[in-house]
Amino acid sequence: MPAGTGQDPTDEYGIPIIPDPADAASRKRRAIIDAALAEFLAEGYSAASMDAITAKSGVSKATIYKHFGSKERLFLAVVGGLLPRTYADLAPAGATIAAAPDVRTGLVRHASELARILLRPEIMSLRRLVIGEIDRFPQLGQLWYRVTYDMNNGPLIEALTELTAAGALHVPDPELAVQQLVAATVGIPQLVQTFAPATEPDATALTATIESGVDLFLARYAARS
Amino acid sequence: MPAGTGQDPTDEYGIPIIPDPADAASRKRRAIIDAALAEFLAEGYSAASMDAITAKSGVSKATIYKHFGSKERLFLAVVGGLLPRTYADLAPAGATIAAAPDVRTGLVRHASELARILLRPEIMSLRRLVIGEIDRFPQLGQLWYRVTYDMNNGPLIEALTELTAAGALHVPDPELAVQQLVAATVGIPQLVQTFAPATEPDATALTATIESGVDLFLARYAARS
DNA sequence: GTCTATATTGGGATAGAC
DNA sequence: GTCTATCCCAATATAGAC
Structure with missing residues (x-):
């Protein structure tokens, strides 16, 4: 026709x-x-x-x-x-933590939310793409870093600072502490998925990893009673 | 001519x-x-x-x-x-830790060695290249993961297991603990360098980050006295 | 604003001499 | 084993009709 x-x-x-x-x-x-x-x-x-x-x-x-x-x-x-838009539906860390019955539960919930978003296959692919093209497009690396900071690390730093002021935590360097918390929770399955995209993530193991990471964090930064 | x-x-x-x-x-x-x-x-x-x-x-x-x-x-x-060959000149974790006066010093030394190697610009570039081409060459992702395990994580797991048996540490899940230790120390500057290769690494800040990560680790896994 | 058809360059791979 | 010269295709980008 x-x-x-x-x-x-x-x-x-x-x-x-x-x-x-x-x-x-x-x-x-x-x-x-x-x-x-x-x-x-x-x-x-x-x-x-x-x-x-x-x-x-x-x-x-x-x-x-x-x-x-x-x-x-x-x-x-x-x-x-x-x-x-990658972090668009991540609830602010402060709200998630404030809504939880205790700090540990709040941190576990926030880290789980973060994992749910960052481990989505499309986000993982996008991350691999950006990393692979960073020499050609350095702007994208800076943008990724800034988005991560604005949508996750920044709010988390604020939340930890407030919890420290309220006496619920004892975090002398909140910026470093947030990097440690994220690395020890989401960072671990994220690394696995980065190099082995075909691996099916196991929800049970993910929860255990996140809880263990939060416990690691709290062993150091929980307020001394 | x-x-x-x-x-x-x-x-x-x-x-x-x-x-x-x-x-x-x-x-x-x-x-x-x-x-x-x-x-x-x-x-x-x-x-x-x-x-x-x-x-x-x-x-x-x-x-x-x-x-x-x-x-x-x-x-x-x-x-x-x-x-x-990327990990070729990494001293075995067990030897580094055994040669140190105490566990904290040993872990800091090993993590610093690891950082010295992994943060080298050529290794960072190689890592970015492998990550960016993983969809095309999944073998390289698996190889990277296996090399990491054989040269670093595996020996570290062994070392932590022995230290636990000797009563110097209390590590119930050595595999997870090693992932946490690496993520909370080298993983942090590695992430920064991944997305911002032009950033000059600051040796003083690197040492502080590694020491803080080891302290985080020990707050949870040091043997109870 | 949108399409078809094309200009032009560069890249992977190979044939054949030596 | 190594080189020169070349084949062939695919890719980005654009010219010109409508």
């Missing part, structure tokens, strides 16, 4: 549906971003092909270049745009 | 030096490996060019293909061959 004979689609009354051009452009932009993300995650930056992104997105290559200018800019827009 | 007129080089007595063919081939092989490693570390697998490796190594492209068959096999040979 020749493409030239296509007519505007009509609704149930026969009224032609003229798509809002702005919305059409937005939808195409979204389709490009989705296709590009899938391709970059699967292939890495260099092996990713603009032809493949073209095919997956359903728009033409020229349109992609009109929107994003170059492969580099497309990569930065897609990956850089996704980074701030 | 036409290449056809080249003569064998002679020594100081005019005796032609005929290079041992096996040695010549070995030297070329070594030159290829060195050039390929530099190129792969700088560009990643996909962006690395066999032409660039040809130029850097000083041999012809056909020779590289005779030796290694394909780009993939060259990559695996070069990176896979280097992995076991």
